[in-house]
Amino acid sequence: xxxxxxxxxxxxxxxxxxxxxxxxxxxxxxxxxxxxxxxxxxxxxxxxxxxxxxxxxxxxxxxxxxxxxxxxxxxxxxxxxxxxxxxxxxxxxxxxxxxxxxxxxxxxxxxxxxxxxxxxxxxxxxxxxxxxxxxxxxxxxxxxxxxxxxxxxxxxxxxxxxxxxxxxxxxxxxxxxxxxxxxxxxxxxxxxxxxxxxxxxxxxxxxxxxxxxxxxxxxxxxxxxxxxxxxxxxxxxxxxxxxxxxxxxxxxxxxxxxxxxxxxxxxxxxxxxxxxxxxxxxxxxxxxxxxxxxxxxxxxxxxxxxxxxxxxxxxxxxxxxxxxxxxxxxxxxxxxxxxxxxxxxxxxxxxxxxxxxxxxxxxxxxxxxxxxxxxxxxxxxxxxxxxxxxxxxxxxxxxxxxxxxxxxxxxxxxxxxxxxxxxxxxxxxxxxxxxxxxxxxx
Amino acid sequence: xxxxxxxxxxxxxxxxxxxxxxxxxxxxxxxxxxxxxxxxxxxxxxxxxxxxxxxxxxxxxxxxxxxxxxxxxxxxxxxxxxxxxxxxxxxxxxxxxxxxxxxxxxxxxxxxxxxxxxxxxxxxxxxxxxxxxxxxxxxxxxxxxxxxxxxxxxxxxxxxxxxxxxxxxxxxxxxxxxxxxxxxxxxxxxxxxxxxxxxxxxxxxxxxxxxxxxxxxxxxxxxxxxxxxxxxxxxxxxxxxxxxxxxxxxxxxxxxxxxxxxxxxxxxxxxxxxxxxxxxxxxxxxxxxxxxxxxxxxxxxxxxxxxxxxxxxxxxxxxxxxxxxxxxxxxxxxxxxxxxxxxxxxxxxxxxxxxxxxxxxxxxxxxxxxxxxxxxxxxxxxxxxxxxxxxxxxxxxxxxxxxxxxxxxxxxxxxxxxxxxxxxxxxxxxxxxxxxxxxxxxxxxxxxxxxxxxxxxxxxxxxxxxxxxxxxxxxxxxxxxxxxxxxxxxxxxxxxxxxxxxxxxxxxxxxxxxxxx
Ligand SMILES: Cc1cc2nc3c(=O)[nH]c(=O)nc-3n(C[C@H](O)[C@H](O)[C@H](O)COP(=O)(O)OP(=O)(O)OC[C@H]3O[C@@H](n4cnc5c(N)ncnc54)[C@H](O)[C@@H]3O)c2cc1C
Ligand code: SF4
Ligand code: SF4
Numbered sequence: 038x039x040x041x042x043x044x045x046x047x048x049x050x051x052x053x054x055x056x057x058x059x060x061x062x063x064x065x066x067x068x069x070x071x072x073x074x075x076x077x078x079x080x081x082x083x084x085x086x087x088x089x090x091x092x093x094x095x096x097x098x099x100x101x102x103x104x105x106x107x108x109x110x111x112x113x114x115x116x117x118x119x120x121x122x123x124x125x126x127x128x129x130x131x132x133x134x135x136x137x138x139x140x141x142x143x144x145x146x147x148x149x150x151x152x153x154x155x156x157x158x159x160x161x162x163x164x165x166x167x168x169x170x171x172x173x174x175x176x177x178x179x180x181x182x183x184x185x186x187x188x189x190x191x192x193x194x195x196x197x198x199x200x201x202x203x204x205x206x207x208x209x210x211x212x213x214x215x216x217x218x219x220x221x222x223x224x225x226x227x228x229x230x231x232x233x234x235x236x237x238x239x240x241x242x243x244x245x246x247x248x249x250x251x252x253x254x255x256x257x258x259x260x261x262x263x264x265x266x267x268x269x270x271x272x273x274x275x276x277x278x279x280x281x282x283x284x285x286x287x288x289x290x291x292x293x294x295x296x297x298x299x300x301x302x303x304x305x306x307x308x309x310x311x312x313x314x315x316x317x318x319x320x321x322x323x324x325x326x327x328x329x330x331x332x333x334x335x336x337x338x339x340x341x342x343x344x345x346x347x348x349x350x351x352x353x354x355x356x357x358x359x360x361x362x363x364x365x366x367x368x369x370x371x372x373x374x375x376x377x378x379x380x381x382x383x384x385x386x387x388x389x390x391x392x393x394x395x396x397x398x399x400x401x402x403x404x405x406x407x408x409x410x411x412x413x414x415x416x417x418x419x420x421x422x423x424x425x426x427x428x429x430x431x432x433x434x435x436x437x438x439x440x441x442x443x444x445x446x447x448x449x450x451x452x453x454x455x456x457x458x459x460x461x462x463x464x465x466x467x468x469x470x471x472x473x474x475x476x477x478x479x
Numbered sequence: 480x481x482x483x484x485x486x487x488x489x490x491x492x493x494x495x496x497x498x499x500x501x502x503x504x505x506x507x508x509x510x511x512x513x514x515x516x517x518x519x520x521x522x523x524x525x526x527x528x529x530x531x532x533x534x535x536x537x538x539x540x541x542x543x544x545x546x547x548x549x550x551x552x553x554x555x556x557x558x559x560x561x562x563x564x565x566x567x568x569x570x571x572x573x574x575x576x577x578x579x580x581x582x583x584x585x586x587x588x589x590x591x592x593x594x595x596x597x598x599x600x601x602x603x604x605x606x607x608x609x610x611x612x613x614x615x616x617x618x619x620x621x622x623x624x625x626x627x628x629x630x631x632x633x634x635x636x637x638x639x640x641x642x643x644x645x646x647x648x649x650x651x652x653x654x655x656x657x658x659x660x661x662x663x664x665x666x667x668x669x670x671x672x673x674x675x676x677x678x679x680x681x682x683x684x685x686x687x688x689x690x691x692x693x694x695x696x697x698x699x700x701x702x703x704x705x706x707x708x709x710x711x712x713x714x715x716x717x718x719x720x721x722x723x724x725x726x727x728x729x730x731x732x733x734x735x736x737x738x739x740x741x742x743x744x745x746x747x748x749x750x751x752x753x754x755x756x757x758x759x760x761x762x763x764x765x766x767x768x769x770x771x772x773x774x775x776x777x778x779x780x781x782x783x784x785x786x787x788x789x790x791x792x793x794x795x796x797x798x799x800x801x802x803x804x805x806x807x808x809x810x811x812x813x814x815x816x817x818x819x820x821x822x823x824x825x826x827x828x829x830x831x832x833x834x835x836x837x838x839x840x841x842x843x844x845x846x847x848x849x850x851x852x853x854x855x856x857x858x859x860x861x862x863x864x865x866x867x868x869x870x871x872x873x874x875x876x877x878x879x880x881x882x883x884x885x886x887x888x889x890x891x892x893x894x895x896x897x898x899x900x901x902x903x904x905x906x907x908x909x910x911x912x913x914x915x916x917x918x919x920x921x922x923x924x925x926x927x928x929x930x931x932x933x934x935x936x937x938x939x940x941x942x943x944x945x946x947x948x949x950x951x952x953x954x955x956x957x958x959x960x961x962x963x964x965x966x967x968x969x970x971x972x973x974x975x976x977x978x979x980x981x982x983x984x985x986x987x988x989x990x991x992x993x994x995x996x
Contacts, residue, residue, distance in 0.1 A: 080927035362620030413968035416921020
């Protein structure tokens with residue numbers, strides 16, 4: 038029986054703990070300074086918006102941990118003694134036989150003048166939410182800097198409290214470095230429909246002090262000033278490696294790990310946002326700061342620690358998000374710029390709120406990936422199609438199989454198939470629209 | 480737009496205030512003449528000495544009038560019981576009819592005007608408040624902003640106030656209907672409209688208010704969930720069934736001299752279906768009565784298993800049922816208050832199945848008495864020991880006072896979840912023999928908790944979703960709200976092949992475990 042200590046109670050650390058417990062009898066301790074219990078970081082926005090309370094964001098009831106013999110410890114670790122195998126939390130010492138680092142991310146800050154003023158903040162930790170509660174009380178306008186997923190969530194949060202939002206984006210469109218232009222434009226329009234004052238190709242130059250250490254506005258690189266009492270900095274995150282930066286553990290941007298998620302030191306592993314794979318597979322990135330990757334790494338490292346050494350082999354990439362009212366799902370590779378050897382097939386609904394983009398190889402028509410907006414689609418079906426390297430034609434012909442929208446929703450596959458036939462008159466497919474009866478008695 | 484909303488709110492609050500004020504609006508005077516017309520000959524002599532002190536006296540409040548009257552009757556009964564003169568004890572419920580006759584004031588002189596001021600103005604106000612939301616609240620989509628900041632939706636003072644009023648109303652309705660005589664009179668114009676020879680009763684008042692609530696709050700639901708056709712169709716369905724099947728058709732049947740019958744209600748929710756008086760009514764009402772009897776039995780004996788097999792219990796609980804209809808419309812603002820803990824689930828299973836067992840035993844006893852003509856089993860009266868306690872504890876206290884009164888405190892499906900014997904029966908079928916399940920979408924769940932929070936049945940949907948397991952739960956009423964609120968498109972209500980319904984949990988996306996060295 039080993040003494041396993043997991044640093045970080047986020048999705049990565051907790052998944053590791055749960056799966057070790059399922060498969061082995063080790064002594065397990067999970068440490069975090071942020072919260073007593075595991076909560077869903079992805080749900081932070083909903084607490085602020087009043088959809089849920091903090092309690093609701095805890096995926097397991099509080100009795101769960103004791104029942105499963107997972108010790109929880111609330112503490113900030115300030116030093117690791119690798120020789121003695123001990124963690125230091127102030128005066129307290131916690132020893133380990135194996136250590137899993139799952140310390141998550143830290144929000145980026147790019148050294149803007151005024152970035153430490155009161156009323157300026159990022160959103161990552163639970164404590165940021167309390168801060169945001171105070172920082173946004175009775176304010177007249179907020180500015181958000183950075184067109185990514187957390188930025189748009191912050192915009193939605195503020196919007197839910199009727200706070201006018203000006204949203205600065207460096208790129209031409211929202212999330213322009215990840216989304217192809219058509220999809221990004223669709224989201225731009227939706228944000229504007231909600232009254233978000235979206236400023237593309239606008240960069241922050243400085244944050245202005247009101248003389249009392251409080252933000253009073255911002256200045257853009259074009260010299261425009263915008264009055265505001267709150268600035269949200271959401272310009273991405275980086276792995277939280279503060280604890281091991283100047284230690285024997287090798288780091289680059291993140292904590293470097295091999296295929297088995299082990300660092301250069303035996304019995305020390307790193308998973309989740311803080312980990313950087315030395316040799317990622319061709320279809321995945323070295324650092325993937327998403328919920329799903331953290332969970333899968335947790336499962337994998339648990340298997341290793343339970344005595345079955347297992348290499349981390351994530352499958353087809355997938356992701357999802359929601360931009361105000363528009364849901365987004367992604368399977369496979371859909372980069373912002375269509376690769377040289379590929380083409381894209383794009384369909385957009387006339388309401389401007391739903392679209393589908395498929396990237397396929399020019400020669401073979403093999404599909405690389407899909408983006409779906411406003412239509413729910415089956416992960417399992419896409420995972421099969423992509424791993425079996427199905428062609429565009431095969432997939433479009435079978436598209437209704439992937440539909441995951443609720444009953445009675447209008448089905449768009451027929452229109453998509455029509456569009457396909459218009460674009461590829463040489464190898465048309467038959468248009469199939471399953472009726473509602475077929476769905477009810479499927 | 481905002482001005483319209485606030486005017487609407489003001490109108491609605493005016494109507495609500497007027498309705499509450501009407502409780503106090505009449506005076507009550509019992510005259511000897513009135514006494515003579517309302518009380519049966521054989522009781523007049525007994526009662527007269529006791530109530531004589533009330534003659535000509537004017538009461539300002541129904542409660543004191545009713546209490547004086549009832550204690551007079553009780554005094555007579557006490558005396559007769561002491562004398563063991565059982566046949567002279569008065570069982571007639573005089574309170575309602577005498578109070579109604581003794582009422583005087585605006586409620587009698589201006590009934591129609593007051594009705595318009597309360598219900599017509601009230602619904603206009605409510606609609607003025609609700610309809611602009613389609614514009615004001617932004618594009619269609621999930622509208623849960625601020626729910627846990629709101630004192631009505633989050634057990635704040637408003638929630639407690641509304642809950643208290645509802646509980647008081649239900650107690651009055653079931654046990655002290657004479658207290659709310661003014662309100663019963665208020666809806667008489669509608670009763671006369673549907674059936675000119677009828678007179679409104681407390682149950683007509685209840686049916687009317689119930690339907691009113693379902694329709695007005697149904698409109699709210701339609702606006703709130705206008706982006707989801709599933710929710711729209713479902714809401715229209717419960718509004719339709721409440722208005723026609725539950726409210727209008729039974730009244731029209733009465734007008735046509737047929738038995739009062741709600742064709743969509745069924746045993747064991749309709750627990751008096753097998754009561755002797757009900758069976759006698761149906762069997763003595765010709766062809767239609769017999770049809771009703773056969774229909775009622777077929778519905779629960781054949782309809783339930785067949786429909787639940789194909790669609791899950793949702794076909795009834797969130798598309799047809801009246802209790803479900805109220806929960807899904809008037810109750811929607813409270814769905815997030817249901818308890819999701821494992822402990823609550825345990826209590827739920829014991830309670831709801833316990834009530835089902837109770838209902839079956841009660842019905843068996845009642846039927847035994849009906850067929851054998853013997854009122855007792857093993858010396859115990861089936862009425863006193865089975866039928867009466869069931870009606871009191873389950874029919875009145877549980878389904879009414881607790882079931883609806885606790886909406887703002889424990890969520891909108893307290894009755895459906897913990898008490899409804901029909902839900903228990905539907906649930907057993909759904910759990911073991913049905914094509915219905917909620918499927919989860921591969922590995923897309925982010926454990927945010929919206930689904931569990933907004934599940935009115937207190938199902939911890941996330942527990943299943945985050946491990947990639949189908950949700951097959953007896954209690955799921957298929958409201959589809961978990962699927963609606965999920966921000967990642969993870970959940971879908973589906974009727975599919977039974978194979979794979981209880982499949983192993985699977986999260987797609989991680990191929991690591993297959994590559995062990
Ligand atoms: C607002 C927001 C929305 C998001 N939405 C999505 C989404 O929709 N989909 C998606 O895929 N991803 C989303 N993400 C990203 C996702 O939440 C992260 O990828 C994931 O939570 C990372 O999990 P983790 O376990 O690696 O680390 P974390 O969840 O960050 O957990 C690490 C924990 O370790 C603690 N810790 C660190 N150092 C120490 C120390 N020295 N001592 C003690 N404790 C320490 C931290 O306080 C923290 O509690 C979102 C992130 C945010 C902030
Ligand atoms: S599980 Fe979903 S569909 Fe079933 S009752 Fe709960 S919210 Fe409604
Ligand atoms: S709402 Fe959706 S994403 Fe959130 S926990 Fe439920 S299933 Fe998962």
